[in-house]
Amino acid sequence: MRQLTLRGYLESYVPYLAGEDTLALTRLVRHLSEEPRLVAPMLLWAAISGRGDRLCRLLQTEDQQRELEVLMSLHSASLLEAALAEEDPRLRPEYAKAWRSFVVRRDTTQRDAELKLEARKRVLDLASAKGVSRYRMARDLGLNDGNLHAFLAQGKPSALSLQRVFDLVEYLEAA
Numbered sequence: 117m118r119q120l121t122l123r124g125y126l127e128s129y130v131p132y133l134a135g136e137d138t139l140a141l142t143r144l145v146r147h148l149s150e151e152p153r154l155v156a157p158m159l160l161w162a163a164i165s166g167r168g169d170r171l172c173r174l175l176q177t178e179d180q181q182r183e184l185e186v187l188m189s190l191h192s193a194s195l196l197e198a199a200l201a202e203e204d205p206r207l208r209p210e211y212a213k214a215w216r217s218f219v220v221r222r223d224t225t226q227r228d229a230e231l232k233l234e235a236r237k238r239v240l241d242l243a244s245a246k247g248v249s250r251y252r253m254a255r256d257l258g259l260n261d262g263n264l265h266a267f268l269a270q271g272k273p274s275a276l277s278l279q280r281v282f283d284l285v286e287y288l289e290a291a
Contacts, residue, residue: 122197125218126161133157141167145174155180156210163187163196183208229273235281236267242288243268257287 131137133154134147141162147154159180162171168188175181186206190196199207200215243253254264259280266275276284 120218120222122215122218123161123164125221126157126164126214129214129217130154130158130161141171141174145171145176148176148180153210156208157214159184159187160196160200160211160214163191187211228278232267232273232276232278232281233271235285236271236273239281239284239288240268242285242291246288246291248288248291253284253287257283259284 127139130144131139133151134144135151136143136147138144139161144154144158148158159171162168163184168184168191172181172184175184187196190199190204197215200211201219203209203212242248243250250264250268251261253259254261257280259276263275266272267281
């Protein structure tokens with residue numbers, strides 16, 4: 117699976133914030149005054165996607181135009197993501213917030229895998245202490261035997277969903 121990019125994230129986040137199913141700048145610009153949360157993600161997206169010059173002509177305020185120019189210059193120097201991560205003082209805090217939202221979304225799969233592997237240790241300890249077989253766990257919880265084996269014996273976090281892993285822990289704690 118490909119890793120989420122900032123551009124890809126913003127291409128779904130900007131239309132969501134605008135309440136529009138489009139990336140057409142003329143339609144999105146109409147929402148800037150009524151939806152202030154849209155400004156930072158939209159300016160970031162325009163700078164990253166190469167649409168900054170067009171958006172700059174459509175913006176109503178000089179402040180937004182200046183912000184977009186700063187973003188475009190950082191992007192052209194390949195410094196934008198570093199500036200966002202370091203919360204560069206030239207950028208308003210809203211840009212750092214958009215960056216943090218992206219990072220959380222990008223790293224979700226890895227975080228979930230780590231959580232599942234921690235829960236796996238707990239499952240193995242509980243199953244051993246309570247004498248519950250893998251067959252019994254699979255039958256009682258309606259789990260696929262192969263997936264349960266891959267998760268418990270081989271340590272493959274992708275074999276079970278996070279919810280199924282939590283169900284497994286709860287089942288063993290109650291057993």
